[in-house]
Amino acid sequence: MSASHIPQPDTPALRLEGIVKTFPGVRALDDVGFDVRAGEVHALLGENGAGKSTLMKVLAGMYEPDEGSIYIEGEAVTMRSPLEAKARGVVLIHQELSLAEEMSVAENIYLGELPRKSLGRVDWKTLHSNAQAILDRLKCGFDSKRQVGTLSIANQQMVEIARALTVEAKVVVFDEPTASLTDAEKVVLFDIINDLKARGAGIVYISHRMDEIFTLADRISVLRDGGYRGTLIKSETNEDEVIQLMIGRALDLTRRRAAAKTGKVALQVEGLSCGKLFEDVSFELREGEVLGFYGLVGAGRTEIAETLFGLRKPSAGRILIDGTEVEISSPADAIKKGISLVPESRKEQGLVLGMNCRDNITLPQVGDLTKGPFVSDGAEIAIFDRYYEALKIKTPSWRQAVGNLSGGNQQKIVIGKWLAMNPRILIVDEPTRGIDVGSKSEIHDLIRTLAGEGYAVIVISSEMPEVMHVSDRIVAMFHGRIMRSFTTEEVTEDNLVAAISGIETDKVA
């Protein structure tokens, strides 16, 4: 937070003027213009579908704008490919990792621009020494010869960042860089960003996370519906103002406090282990209760969910539903026993993106919706309509392919799919990952409403505000073990962080 004095050279590192980009039927960017100064972190905000990603692709040379100009250090440029953009000093750090997993870290960093010797041979020595220098600068603890696929997601993200630093970047664009990072890893990332800033680069920082933006940014620009809505100076604004600009209305972010009316125990887990992924996990879950699982990425939360859903076989321990011990052998079996899982990654695990909305919602139960040998259209549409209304899914028609919906609406499709199965126990893994602020609170409200209707809900989240906001009790995990379980009265940000970092060890069952 050292934004007391912002260097203000005459020409900004990056200036956009009247950028227009249309796709058939959509005006994705409509007259967008702002500037990014050298040595500034400029946050770019907007709901999903506001045009941020399109703008970034224009900047990175992946799209050519229909109208408008891009100036880098005052010079008008056209960029026709990512490599050309990089040569101009504009680098984009992607939200989704785009690494060649079978290749080494160094090869990935210099992908497309490997140093060469005569006859087109790769100069391995230069490659690895250059790559290692960048890794050292980023304080990465792994070798440049390591195969990328063997690294953790966070370290892969570091490789993605390292890739951007092979040139002296004038403009660095971070697109949701912390989506898969833990809090500790975020600190490292923020150091890197501040370092880049100190070297005089203009940083464009895209994120949905208000706290990060208010920690890092000097100025904040907002997009809505493809249009530019203004730039705020961080020191002169607050979250409410930013959110209002983003979604065009005010948002209630007060923490829920009303004690939930919980019913009988629906799920009991005793001493559950799965190899080294998680060990000796015990907890119980009541009807009408939201149990939050909080911990760092890799703490074993997702693996517990996968075990409860029959995707993994436990190596020890018992699972009891309504007091009866059960064995869950497959997802089909879990569904039959009333357990549903909204998976961590909706695109990879939750949705068939090319399929339409209706068919995605009825996917697990289409076998029961038959009339003679055929699937009954009417029954399917009835189910779609029910959840279309209940969850306020925004889509022009059930015929729309799910891949064309925004992240929030995609998530509602996944949730609708599972509600339609009438589960008793609903596990939601990272309910709002990559979802904009407005939809986020809708999803949170939805989870609370479901608990109110008597569902037993488990919420797994890496976001502390989310887990504190939505849960009745919170289980903190560290290295595959439950460190502590909190009620909403007990929990504070401090003791929660302590528990997931392995500091607090007095376990409370």
Added chain:
Amino acid sequence: MSHSVLKSPLGWLAGNPIWGFIALIFIFFSFANPYFFALQNFQNILVQTSTIGVIALGMTLVMINGNIDLSVGAVVALAASLCVDIQGWSLFADWGNWAILPGVVAALLAGTALGALNGLIVWKTGVDAFIVTLGAMLGVRGLVFVYTKEQSFFAMNFSFSDFGSSSIGPIPTLAALFLICTAIVHFVLSRTVHGRNTYAVGGNRSAAVNAGIRVGPHMMINFMIVGFLAALAGVTLSSQMGAATPNLGTNYELWVITSVVLGGTKLKGGAGTITGTLGGVLAIGILRNGMNLMQVPAFYVLVILGSILIAVLLLDKQLNRKGKEELRL
């Protein structure tokens, strides 16, 4: 996807550009050659395409499912050999025309069983279908040579070979058989649970698993369907020829896959339709027939067909790129 775009005729055509292409070549050949536009020639085209067409129906299911079956050509030869050989066994000597039945049944069972085996291996071992069926393609062809001792079989019962050239009214029996199969597979794919799950498994396998769909059985059923249909093609082909040779069906897998892909089915699975496949099959049939009538030398026909395959897929990519924020690569 068949469910996502289904409004204006123009929108439908953009999703199935192959039918526009068919209209184009149909008009072209009608004007270019006096013999093309004739009922008998249309009957010819339908009979000629029925063999590849029947197999392509099954291949569409397998490919939407995210798999592929390279062994269909070999299965055609095996089924044809079994069918012709068994009906000639002395065991069935006094069965009259009924002697054909055990041959046909054995051929269809063999095809279905080989499909089941392919499916089972893909399901249980997780080895890529390309590799598994590549092995099957070589292995089954070998079996055919072992079984036939490299000899051709000739059908002694003329009723069998008459069937291949018979007609129901103006429609050749084989063409009718193909169209009936097309209708059935179309309904299986577009209206049944198995069809829906076929799309789901091919579109996103882990989402399908998470939805409790048992992926393996669906894949196996589709391999059995394509095996059955390949065997059926073997039977009809041997009926047309009144004989079976061990080299029958060579390269059929390539023609089948070409037709299916031409019809808009995606190699990586999750998308495709039977109407598209029918279009792909007819397009190739019309092109071969038309060029044949115009006496284009056979090797040039191959060159032209190859070029058209690539051109049509390119066009498809252009038509379907719009509206999506596709990256320039």
